């Protein structure tokens with residue numbers, strides 16, 4: 001699949017022989033972009049009515065998604081994952097093909113036998129580590145990795161990936177430093193102790209994490225969200241016109257960082273390195289809970305996620321690298337086949353979204369005002 005196929009005919013050639021008096025013809029921009037159908041390697045679908053409201057936005061675009069297990073109560077067993085998977089499939093719009101890739105929530109009580117069952121299930125593809133209290137619905141998470149050594153050894157042996165929310169959650173650690181400190185305090189020792197364990201450092205937000213993933217030995221990879229590619233931390237503190245303000249819709253964890261970190265993420269995502277791939281971390285919350293005195297963390301981006309990634313890649317002059325990041329690297333890391341369907345994006349502002357509601361509550365969508373691309377057509381795999 002060559003995402004440049006539609007670009008080549010329109011790409012501007014420098015007119016070296018043109019007389020200097022010739023009128024300047026503006027470079028025609030690429031109008032469409034066709035990619036192998038992408039996957040979302042980090043997604044929160046929630047459950048019940050909320051899931052039914054948000055799932056169609058992901059399933060419209062992505063062939064598969066790694067579904068996060070931080071429900072209340074969390075998905076900790078293969079039986080729970082199977083039941084959750086069945087509910088997801090039952091909530092799909094008719095005729096839409098979508099494969100949920102299930103995960104288990106690691107706790108101090110997870111056993112090696114549960115890892116055996118997960119590996120044997122065929123539908124559980126990873127185990128998620130939430131440091132206790134690090135993020136939304138993480139109170140059942142791991143207090144110390146020392147509790148999990150037997151389980152991690154079994155995962156290493158059975159080659160079941162560990163997905164990591166990489167933040168130190170101690171109250172005395174500055175919120176903006178939590179990811180950077182996690183690298184030295186937790187991740188490096190984890191890799192030393194379990195050198196064969198496949199690890200995804202989820203939703204990286206710092207140049208430190210990018211550098212760690214680029215240089216680390218072993219099979220470590222990272223997902224990058226669309227909002228961390230497009231926004232730095234000013235987005236939380238300034239209105240669209242640059243005036244002061246506080247915008248809770250941009251609050252997620254790990255929190256948005258300085259511009260230099262955002263630039264490092266863009267370089268990583270667009271650089272062609274197979275260790276980096278798409279994971280939206282789309283995380284729906286009711287508007288009333290985001291706009292409150294103690295607003296919750298998580299940005300719901302599923303309705304415009306691929307459009308946002310296309311925007312970030314175009315700004316970096318790297319639309320030709322979008323397919324690797326969105327459609328190839330993740331599947332290769334997880335050892336799953338690449339999708340055979342395609343998706344076409346068109347240079348056109350997306351249609352306004354209708355309000356998305358569940359249980360009478362509006363779900364807050366991350367506001368994106370300047371999207372230049374929209375999904376035009378999806379051609380699923382033959383027979384899907």
Ligand code: NCD
Nearest residue numbers: 044135136252253283297298
């Ligand atoms: C996620 C959520 O709401 O479930 N929130 C977030 O800020 N990203 C949890 C997570 O992935 O940290």
Ligand code: ZN
Nearest residue numbers: 042044068281
């Ligand atoms: Zn998440």
